[in-house]
Amino acid sequence: MSDLIKRAAKELGEPKEDVMERLMDRIAVEADIAYDEVDTPMGTFTVAATQRGLVALSFERDPEIVVDALARKLSPRVVHAPKRVDDIRRELDEYFEGKRKNFDLALDWSLVQGFNKKVLEATYRIPYGGVSTYSDMARSAGSPRAARAAGNALHNNPIPIVVPCHRVLHRDGGLGGYGGGLPMKKWLLTLEGALERE
């Protein structure tokens, strides 16, 4: 008898693709965090949004690493839900095509606190085509002498590009660093017209 059941159990099948899609449509609405990959001229990024807005954009190639970190830091209810990040994808596309100068996305600052948050909020106000310096960002955050700490805050920016840490340079005009690598920083500043094309 157990053989008959085991044989029958082998034929119970798998949930088909359309079944999984309908499940994920319902799950996506209620999940705390939705993520997807976004293709750009600078590579494939992982973006994640909470119910409040864009919470993370990562240059990390493996989305699993990003998703694990989000589950640990914010909520384990993280799901792959491309539709919930459609606005983000569209605005990034437009930005990379040079058609968008300001992002209209709602942001969720949950991943940053205190001084770091102040630095990034100041960074968020640097206009397209403009640049600023690490010490200016430190001053805006209320600690004029904390340029190095401001640099750290920028290096750990959870929402690069949208929060434009690439617009922050050394006071002597040197480019400083960038989480996505210096070539990307140059590329972005050139796109925005802040650097001359080479």
Place this chain on the structure above:
Amino acid sequence: MLPPFQRFIDDNASSVWRLLRALCLADDVEDCFQETFLSAMKAYPKLTHARNLRAWVLTIAERKAMDSHRARKRRPQPVEQPPDRAARTRDGFDPAVWAAVRGLPTKQRQAVAHRFVADLTYRDISRVMGTTEEAARQNVREGLKKLRGTLS
């Protein structure tokens, strides 16, 4: 640490689907499938550890299957016709076997489904059903004995 809910779905969708296909009437399978994962997502952040997640979600699935039968009893419905023993659907699904399993007393049905559909160990079955391991074995044995009567 709990895995991201997406990974939890990816890891368990297949087991849940198979259990529900065994325990539900065909029309209820997909509803129960969705309800299982929606309920799991509600409870998920309250879990205090990540052990036995599969057994955990299978108990939710099982409860959804029971709810669907209860709901059907409340609305008058034509009784489920005993399927033709020879009738199998195109994908090899054998409705007669599962109709017989559904007809078992609750504990035997649960034990048989967990053992043969979900492939849980007797240890896990006992944990899920809140019984001893010996009781789990006993339920599977009794269930099989009854099925032998119904299906032969």
